Amino acid sequence: MKYVIGIDLGTSAVKSVLVDQKGTVIGEHSEAYPLSRPQPGWSEQNPEDWVKGTLTSLRRLMEGTGIEASMIDGISFSGQMHGLVLVDSEGTVLRPAMLWNDTRTTAQCRRIESTLGPKLLEIARNRALEGFTLPKILWVQENEPELLSQAYQFLLPKDYVRYRLTGDYAMDYSDAAGTLLLDVGSKQWSAEIAAAFNLPISLFPRLVESFESTGTLLPEIAEVSGLLPTTQVFAGGADNACGALGAGILGEGRTMCSIGTSGVVLSYETNKDLNLEGKVHFFNHGEKDAYYIMGVTLAAGHSLNWFKETFAADKSFDELLNGVDSIPAGSAGLLFTPYIVGERTPHPDADIRGSFIGMDSGHTQSHFARAVLEGITFSLRESIEIVRESGKEITEIVAIGGGAKNEAWLQMQADIFNASIVKLESEQGPAMGAAMLAAYGSGWFSSLGECADAFIRQAGRYTPNPEQATLYNELFSLYQEVYGATRELNKKLAAYRK
Structure with a gap:
């Protein structure tokens, strides 16, 4: 061997x-x-x-x-x-x-x-x-x-x-x-x-x-x-680019959602002349003469970690998220925007900050936890929509990182993105992509695609619930209004962040 x-x-x-x-x-x-x-x-x-x-x-x-x-x-x-x-x-x-x-x-x-x-x-x-x-x-x-x-x-x-x-x-x-x-x-x-x-x-x-x-x-x-x-x-x-390889993003329309400290939506592209006017990043892929479109949420997993450390430091992540699947979609009217360190896509804004909107006395910690997950996912959907507007049809997304470790969150991604979410059997992310480059470079396979077929295996699939997807589509429109409604207020508040 x-x-x-x-x-x-x-x-x-x-x-x-x-x-x-x-x-x-x-x-x-x-x-x-x-x-x-x-x-x-x-x-x-x-x-x-x-x-x-x-x-x-x-x-x-x-x-x-x-x-x-x-x-x-x-x-x-x-x-x-x-x-x-x-x-x-x-x-x-x-x-x-x-x-x-x-x-x-x-x-x-x-x-x-x-x-x-x-x-x-x-x-x-x-x-x-x-x-x-x-x-x-x-x-x-x-x-x-x-x-x-x-x-x-x-x-x-x-x-x-x-x-x-x-x-x-x-x-x-x-x-x-x-x-x-x-x-x-x-x-x-x-x-x-x-x-x-x-x-x-x-x-x-x-x-x-x-x-x-x-x-x-x-x-x-x-x-x-x-x-x-x-x-x-x-x-x-x-x-x-290596994370994309490790997730098998090696064909037209293939898309990945990676949720770590930051969050990334990445989609394979072959048109070298595509110009999305800087709305998302456009980079060369690890595969020869291929490219990828990428949108970034600066505080994805970081938002969840901040919430846990600030409001539930005594709980593990599993304990914090236990029960969020029993909270209805939309968190009973509670909306979170994950701009806690500014934002990258589609708003390259260092001054914008996060919000909880719609709080009332009936909301529990589980409502807030679900709202944080939903807000992170709404932010990532903004990148997905830019990719869709470029003419791509996105019906399947490979989930990697922390966002692929919780079943309730995986189903939430399927419903908010209105696309099937694929979970991988073994997720090593960029390290696996680097190993694939070494394997292909060493002559083990005739292409990186052939290498991906041998190395990457699916472990699960989550499909959108039509009713939930419709509800989330309405909430996503409200989410998109928050940036414009709070931008000037946050610029004024920036003077008090010393």
């Missing part, structure tokens, strides 16, 4: 999974690392922590499974998107990595918009948001110019780790699409955007496919990790 390893480099930890040729997960291991917030709005990590965590995770994975290193055909990566790593000509990191959730770059976003105008959406297909990489590079350009002058390459998090493992500089298209520097349709770095901000193209790493080999392990890395120097290392992809 042969095996591959998928490595998911997250914001709080790195996770590695060992998978056999049937897609069975033989073992997994996670290593946590710290997050630094030196100033309000800043979010940074030490890239060396990622490398140490990855090597420790690999070593313990190999020790824990007892699999011979000679049986590992290859490894690949999934990585947190957008984070900026600058290295000099010796490969030395010049400053802490600025992460996807670092929000110091509002001024740089406005500079991008005023400089590029409509060209930004024509070329990069995405709006200038604080999380993306180009605003971070411009912040360094304006505030730490001496460091940018020393930079040899800019890398994204997983690409830096892969460089340390192989000595090779590269970036795949799915991750490069989140930089605002890629011409997404033509799959080339945009010389026009680079020139507009006086950035040399030499700063940009070479572009590769997600399943492309980027070399083998350096001898000293192989020794520390417990693998062989001949182990193939494949480029990997952005976490959402």
Whole structure:
């Protein structure tokens, strides 16, 4: 039996999974690392922590499974998107990595918009948001110019780790699409955007496919990790692209709903010329010459976690959600909007905040818990509706993440989205997608689709209840009114959030 390893480099930890040729997960291991917030709005990590965590995770994975290193055909990566790593000509990191959730770059976003105008959406297909990489590079350009002058390459998090493992500089298209520097349709770095901000193209790493080999392990890395120097290392992809692979989103109309700390709706796309005017993200897929449309709810699972920790800290999530299925749809007139840290899709608004509307003395904790689930799901439906408006018919959605762990919530998603919800037998998310890239890159399958057929199995299906779907359709219209009704009020309240 042969095996591959998928490595998911997250914001709080790195996770590695060992998978056999049937897609069975033989073992997994996670290593946590710290997050630094030196100033309000800043979010940074030490890239060396990622490398140490990855090597420790690999070593313990190999020790824990007892699999011979000679049986590992290859490894690949999934990585947190957008984070900026600058290295000099010796490969030395010049400053802490600025992460996807670092929000110091509002001024740089406005500079991008005023400089590029409509060209930004024509070329990069995405709006200038604080999380993306180009605003971070411009912040360094304006505030730490001496460091940018020393930079040899800019890398994204997983690409830096892969460089340390192989000595090779590269970036795949799915991750490069989140930089605002890629011409997404033509799959080339945009010389026009680079020139507009006086950035040399030499700063940009070479572009590769997600399943492309980027070399083998350096001898000293192989020794520390417990693998062989001949182990193939494949480029990997952005976490959402790999999550899509791990959920089998590999065909026209295939759609995924992932509910973790944030929530993501992602749909497969082949039309490279599709331009949704920045209403949702448009990125390159891990599959060659494919794309995906993606909408984001910033506080999806985070809203539920906030509610539990604030109002039911003594309960487990299972205890908190026990009984929500006995509360009628609509939570007896109680509506929640999950804007507790601002919102991304369809309202890129840092000032908007959440609401409970319609509270009365008859509402219990279970009513509030159900309203939170409904509000998160309504927010995700806004992204689904944008995808539908592009001409896609969405009748089936694969659910992954925390939203796939509770049956009442799965049925709620079916009713609110008015689509069948599919639950997977084994859900490893982005780590499985990374393993699939290694499997395909190693020649196990003739296509990623064939790999998905072998690796991914359904465990359940939830179909919409017509009466519930009709009721939720009415409530969704009310939900959509809340943003406009509270936007100005929240802007005024922002002055009191100090």
